[in-house]
């Protein structure tokens with residue numbers, strides 16, 4: 001592994017970033033420090049393949065690794081803040097456990113089911129993770145997404161027709177009334 005900048009690595013072994021501890025190298029492994037950092041990276045990376053990674057609890061990476069850039073939102077872009085009296089804004093790198101604890105502390109409703117899911121919010125949105133009769137998208141009102149050109153879009157759930165529509169987007173940030 002060689003380091004290009006403080007948050008961008010070449011040939012980073014993905015076995016270090018997946019729960020199964022398997023997986024060869026990513027050509028580039030990038031952990032954005034904030035949304036501007038992510039946007040700038042995407043603008044400079046156009047044409048190269050991108051793979052998103054959260055906590056790596058639902059992926060199996062082959063020994064050959066992944067060509068192009070792997071963008072990891074784990075432990076970066078991970079803030080959770082109150083949005084209104086009964087909703088919060090959760091960034092993609094926040095863990096499901098942190099959201100469960102935040103929702104409990106702020107009396108936001110039935111989010112305890114998130115505590116059993118070892119992933120991040122970005123992964124939970126992509127997988128529509130769920131347990132104990134609840135699933136992630138039940139609690140989502142709007143999502144802020146970034147496309148591969150680095151441009152940010154705001155999507156309201158009522159404009160998305162199905163979970164297929166929902167999971168076709170990239171999720172650097174999510175806003176969910178919990």
Ligand SMILES: Cc1cc2nc3c(=O)[nH]c(=O)nc-3n(C[C@H](O)[C@H](O)[C@H](O)COP(=O)(O)OP(=O)(O)OC[C@H]3O[C@@H](n4cnc5c(N)ncnc54)[C@H](O)[C@@H]3O)c2cc1C
Nearest residue numbers: 052054055056057058059119120122123124126129130171
């Ligand atoms: C012990 C164990 C228990 C589990 N229990 C449950 C359970 O109770 N319920 C359940 O539903 N699942 C469960 N899972 C599966 C897994 O935790 C979930 O699917 C979780 O939502 C994956 O999140 P992650 O952050 O680890 O995503 P990853 O594994 O890193 O990625 C999963 C998918 O999400 C995409 N992704 C991740 N982050 C982003 C992002 N920021 N932007 C765009 N795409 C992104 C990835 O590209 C990939 O396609 C369990 C797994 C383990 C190992």
